[in-house]
Amino acid sequence: MSGQIEARLSELGIKLPDAPAPAANYVPFVRSGDLLFVSGQISQNAEGLVTGRVGVELSIEQGQAAARDCGLSLIAQVQAACGGDLDRVVRVVKLTAFVNAQPDFAQQPEVVNGCSDLMVEVFGDAGRHARAAVGAGSLPRGVAVEIEGIFEIR
Numbered sequence: 001m002s003g004q005i006e007a008r009l010s011e012l013g014i015k016l017p018d019a020p021a022p023a024a025n026y027v028p029f030v031r032s033g034d035l036l037f038v039s040g041q042i043s044q045n046a047e048g049l050v051t052g053r054v055g056v057e058l059s060i061e062q063g064q065a066a067a068r069d070c071g072l073s074l075i076a077q078v079q080a081a082c083g084g085d086l087d088r089v090v091r092v093v094k095l096t097a098f099v100n101a102q103p104d105f106a107q108q109p110e111v112v113n114g115c116s117d118l119m120v121e122v123f124g125d126a127g128r129h130a131r132a133a134v135g136a137g138s139l140p141r142g143v144a145v146e147i148e149g150i151f152e153i154r
């Protein structure tokens with residue numbers, strides 16, 4: 001690790017996971033011009049998949065941690081797309097997040113802050129982004145959160 005963003009990750013004590021391989025017939029990211037579209041990253045950590053419905057089996061805080069895990073995978077995918085150089089990130093443009101929850105659950109924004117806060121911690125003002133936080137009745141493999149991202153890169 002040698003760039004400013006890598007130094008920031010180290011300062012924060014963050015070790016990125018390996019960029020997850022796609023689970024089906026799609027690619028992990030697509031670059032179009034200066035925009036990098038990263039496929040949805042599901043909540044997983046070193047122990048495995050983070051599953052369950054937020055507000056039922058998982059607390060808001062556990063949901064936030066699951067969203068943060070998605071954010072770490074997003075950054076790992078961006079790092080892979082940029083040949084290892086996260087300093088190529090100009091801006092986090094938009095995140096679209098899905099939270100596995102009951103129909104009456106209404107705290108998706110608080111859950112997704114787990115990822116949004118991470119983007120600002122890592123990228124500073126360039127990490128501030130547009131966002132959608134949507135409730136879902138189920139997600140792939142029963143995960144708690146899935147988040148996709150759009151990044152502007154040099």
